[in-house]
Every structure is written in structure tokens, then in C-alpha cells.
Amino acid sequence: MQGESCERTLFISKEINEEFDENTWTDHTMALRYANLSADFDRYVTGETIPVGMKPYDKGDHAFIARISPPEYGVWAIRSLAPKPALRVFGAFCERDVFVALLSYRRTDLGGRESRSWAQARENTIAKWNNLFPGENRLLGDKLDDYFSEKAIIV
Template identity: 35%
Template sequence: MEDRLGILQADLEQFAEGRTIDPKYLFLLYPATEGVWEIRSLRPDPSIRVLGFFAKRDVFIATNLALRENLGGWESREWKDIKRLARTRWGHLFHTYNPMVSTNLSELVTGTIDGKYFKT
């Protein structure tokens, strides 16, 4: 797992370094009105999801992570629990500050390519 977490760190640095972002990497979780995003670290197995919010443009605050294999389908109890945990942690850290919530990705991130970043 130590090697896997090193790869996760490299995946997170992709965002920090301002590289091109696509929907395989960054995805807005349902419902979009909550503003919970996931960064996907897909390879190698196990796939890891890092949840968080945008504080301002190009500033993603990661709140928690989970192994994808433990989450089940996107409407499962496990997904609901990790999204709730993300919102709770944001509230504890920034209780007077709301995250940016938008489906217009250009308002949140520089350097995105066209694609579907959320479920409609």
C-alpha cells in the first residue's frame, strides 16, 4: 500500500502543477448542488477516490479518501457516507466559508478539456 499511496501523491500533484485535467481525473459527485468533487487515482489497483471541494478557482481542498472497491454503486450507502464525511470535515475546517459550487468547470479549474465532469 505504501507504493500505491506514492502513486496517489503523484496523481494529486497533477492538479497542483496545473496539468491538463479531464473527466477521468476529476468528477463532480451527485447531487451537483452539494459541490463534492472526486479526484480519481485509477492505476494501479486498488483505485482510490479523494473527495473534496473548491475553495476558489484552482484551489481544491481534499477532505477524505476511500478505496473505490469499498464503495459499491454510485447510489450506495457507502458513497453517501463518504460524501457526508466530506461535507462534515469541510464544515469543521471552514464553518463560516462555503465551498464554490458550480457545474461550469471553467469557473473552478484552469486547464480542463471538454468532457462530461458530472452526471446529469
């Protein structure tokens, strides 16, 4: 028996949408990878309970979405873990329960958590946001319920 659903909205950028086009793949093993990413996106919008990493460097391994350091920048990443290569889909909340997915990266390409690659991915996400939504702020908050109205747990 399924629990009651909740409403969440996920917008994806043109770049992420194009990544689902199999004609752009040089490695066709990516079909399973992107099928799982699509399932992860469905998990968000269909109202499943979402494990959330509120602390960038202190979160459970099974966090579905996590804030990127520093939290006051308002950048998050959906963590699509299986199959390898794991992906990180960077984006931001524009309002409670509404996430805008902007850019994706293979986790292996990001290096260690304090690497220049992580910082560059964060800055690229901010630049993409500012380009798409000039003058609009990303949602900022300190509490889980600033971002999720229901069905989210801190891990």
C-alpha cells in the first residue's frame, strides 16, 4: 500500500534534458545510467520520502539530495548513485518543494570535497541560475522545512 503523495516540482535545464538524448552518447552503456537518473527524478516528483543532507560534509551515504558548501550559496546536488558512474545534478530551490536542476557532473570528475572542481561546479551552477533567472534569488534557509513541506528526513 502506498502512502499519501505530496507535490514537488522539478525543472530541468536544456543541457540536462539533452543528456537524455541517446544520439549524444559516445558510450551506450549510459542508457542504464540515464534510465536510473530519470527514476531518481521521478522519486523526487512522485512524493517519495527524500533523505536530505543538510550539512555538506556531515551527511549519510544514502542522502538523495544534499547542500553544497557553503550552504549560504543555496546550491544543492541530487545524488544519483547507481549504477556507476555516479552523477551529481547541481541546482537550487526557487521555492519550497520546487527544485531547478541546472548542470550534471560525473562524481569521479569532481575529485575531493574541497577540490577546485567542486568549487567550479558550484560557481557554474550559480552562473547558470543568474543567466536563466536574472535578479531572482535562490531559496535559502537553515531548516529542512524551509525546502520541503513534507516527506523529507535529515540524514
